[in-house]
Amino acid sequence: MNSVRTKNSARRAGFAAIGLACALLAAGAAFALDAPVDAHGQLQDPALEARYESISKQLRCLVCQNESIADSNAQLAGDLRRQVREMLVAGKTDSEIFDFMTARYGEFVRFNTPVEGKTLLIWGSPFLLLVVGAIVVFRVTRARSRMSLDDEPSHGPA
């Protein structure tokens, strides 16, 4: 009698456990469907995921400094990736996300330096050097050709 009761209660406990597990699984599935991010941390919406990948590649991880937050395993990079995902889900634009990061970490956080007043020298210096080089080459060749013209009579027959 006693053993039957224990068997029954054990069976009942077993059913309860299975029921609970099913309920948990169902809840988990429902959560996965509702959540904007899947189990691998990817955004459900492919358009958002594409923007997320592009943005996270353009942001510098400030701990390792030569890696983007997409590549870095640093804790900060992970937390910044979370920040980008959350802002995308909240409907922020790319430039709002970049502004958010620059306001906190400075221009250095961006791999793509925007063309602005204070960055004009960075963007313009190659062209500036090209112009300077062209002027130098022009002057040198002109001076040489003038020299050879001047020299000509002395080389030719008198």
Place this chain on the structure above:
Amino acid sequence: MWKFLVPMALFLGLVVFFVLGLNPNRDIKALPSPLIGKPAPVFSLTDALDPTKTVSNASFKGQVYVLNAWGTWCIPCREEQDTLLTIAKQGVVPIIGLNYNDDRARVQRWLQQLGNPYTAVAFDPDERTAIDWGVYGAPETFLVDTHGQVIFKYISPLTLEVWEKEFLPRIEAARRSGA
């Protein structure tokens, strides 16, 4: 004359760049904070020692205060601890601790074992407040003036020399202008 002066000027320009850029005392990882001159980000977090209490920098409004970002996982923070305790003993300004990415039990153990230099320690386990302050490598120490503006940031463990040279004069000046 020009043939001499132009290359000379270019050369001297290069020398200036090299002296600035190759200075061995310059910390190339220390970045200028865009927060300087801006209002300090306001936070309200739980107290690391007592989760039922909140710590907010809003309650330090009108005072010059120091905010020190740290974590028990940060080895240089351990190095900085003695300096912080000495500074706390001077009692010049309140020191708010911003503990981030950490475990509460570990934080409490750290503070019990090593001593607590902080007026209050805000507990920021998911780094949200630390991100708002642009923290990227602990320890980082901020100085906020009476108008609630960030006026200085120091990255690296504090030393008494840095405290006396960089912080104390700025605290004095902030108090004079704020009074």
